Amino acid sequence: MTGSDDSIGERQRSGTAVRWALGLATAAMIVWLAVRYWDDLRQIDLQVDAVGLLAAVVVSMIATWCLALGWRELIGGYGTPLAQGPALRIWMLSQATRYLPTGLAPVVARAGLAAPSGVNRAAAGVSVIVETATLVGWSAVFAALWAPADWLGTAGGWLARVVIGVGAAAGLVTLPWTLAGAGGWWRRIDGLMRRAAVLRWLSGRVPPDALSAERPAVWRAVFIYGLAVAQRLMAAAILAAALLAAGVDDIWLIAGATAAGIVIGMVGITPAGLGVREVVVAALLAERFGVGDAAAFAIAVRVLEFAHELVLLPLAAMSGRKPAVADDNVG
Numbered sequence: 001m002t003g004s005d006d007s008i009g010e011r012q013r014s015g016t017a018v019r020w021a022l023g024l025a026t027a028a029m030i031v032w033l034a035v036r037y038w039d040d041l042r043q044i045d046l047q048v049d050a051v052g053l054l055a056a057v058v059v060s061m062i063a064t065w066c067l068a069l070g071w072r073e074l075i076g077g078y079g080t081p082l083a084q085g086p087a088l089r090i091w092m093l094s095q096a097t098r099y100l101p102t103g104l105a106p107v108v109a110r111a112g113l114a115a116p117s118g119v120n121r122a123a124a125g126v127s128v129i130v131e132t133a134t135l136v137g138w139s140a141v142f143a144a145l146w147a148p149a150d151w152l153g154t155a156g157g158w159l160a161r162v163v164i165g166v167g168a169a170a171g172l173v174t175l176p177w178t179l180a181g182a183g184g185w186w187r188r189i190d191g192l193m194r195r196a197a198v199l200r201w202l203s204g205r206v207p208p209d210a211l212s213a214e215r216p217a218v219w220r221a222v223f224i225y226g227l228a229v230a231q232r233l234m235a236a237a238i239l240a241a242a243l244l245a246a247g248v249d250d251i252w253l254i255a256g257a258t259a260a261g262i263v264i265g266m267v268g269i270t271p272a273g274l275g276v277r278e279v280v281v282a283a284l285l286a287e288r289f290g291v292g293d294a295a296a297f298a299i300a301v302r303v304l305e306f307a308h309e310l311v312l313l314p315l316a317a318m319s320g321r322k323p324a325v326a327d328d329n330v331g
Contacts, residue, residue, distance in 0.1 A: 080120070
């Protein structure tokens with residue numbers, strides 16, 4: 001028993017060291033980026049409404065909390081229910097790594113951080129991909145509804161808008177069935193990999209049963225993710241009212257432009273869409289608010305994310321360490 005206890009203690013200490021290392025590294029990067037963007041933002045003369053700014057921060061933080069809850073529901077569908085504290089800590093620390101210069105960092109980080117809580121590494125890694133696709137899907141639906149007509153450039157138009165919106169909605173609706181059957185599909189893929197010498201080393205490493213999720217849990221996760229995206233767009237609209245004196249008539253334009261920026265930014269080539277999203281949002285809002293103010297607003301949206309993440313990161317790192325598994329899973 002002593003050797004087993006020592007091994008468990010060593011894993012816990014290693015997990016704690018990894019969490020703090022990830023938190024500190026990503027927090028340092030976020031601070032650097034926030035300072036960089038803040039210098040650019042100060043060059044624009046904006047009339048800031050402090051109350052509106054505070055409201056935008058609060059709504060944005062609630063949206064982040066909903067994202068963590070959405071992941072909690074999703075990972076629960078893979079067979080490991082988590083309490084809110086551990087789910088927030090795992091999600092927040094892994095999500096912060098999206099600013100690191102590789103798209104694989106969040107996948108590896110979430111798998112590593114979730115493993116000590118009993119979450120299958122393959123399921124945790126896949127959850128990042130599912131989460132990203134779901135957020136892109138919801139953003140595409142909102143962009144198809146509200147983004148300016150030219151958000152897709154010369155290749156856009158109403159037909160492309162309808163195709164993207166309907167396609168994204170169909171993907172969201174069918175996602176619970178897609179994930180429920182993921183294990184069967186992986187068995188077929190695994191069988192094909194066994195026939196190829198180059199891929200044979202990979203076969204058998206991912207248990208197919210770990211990739212199948214329960215439909216009710218996925219439904220709940222999809223709904224919560226959609227609510228989180230809607231809250232992010234609401235925060236952007238409130239921020240625009242605080243910085244640009246945007247009116248009620250501008251709400252849908254701002255929400256649509258922000259959603260389009262999320263879609264294009266999340267499928268871009270930079271970490272977390274840095275720069276890509278800001279350019280898209282600024283371009284779509286330039287005609288209404290002017291190039292300078294539109295660019296300042298796009299930067300301010302990113303600064304808003306940095307600001308509340310700087311608050312949530314240390315809180316997430318310290319919260320929910322135990323119990324790791326939800327109470328209804330005990331006994």
